[in-house]
Amino acid sequence: MDRIALLKQHLETSPDDPFLQHALALELVKMGDDEGARASFERLLSKDPTYVGSYYHLAKLLERTGHTDEAIAVYERGMDAARASGDRKALGELRSAYEELTM
Known part of the structure; x- marks a missing residue:
């Protein structure tokens, strides 16, 4: 069974697991399914806006497309989410990517 099918299978029993949703989105990016990956990231962040790592990957996908x-x-x-959670590493990565895009 391929990784995407396996992740989807796991998501059937744990649909609200943010790690599984994030992993699925990353696998979809690897497979070139930008639309599916975007939908996965957006679904995840709508359910769990504190899952900070997904913002970076979604923004990079949007930037690339x-x-x-x-x-x-x-x-x-x-x-904002990184500041709220106190995740300085993620905040720095997001800020760096943001500044690179906006300057």
């Missing part, structure tokens, strides 16, 4: 304004907004939301 030419959705610059949306990427900027996701970086900003991610920085």
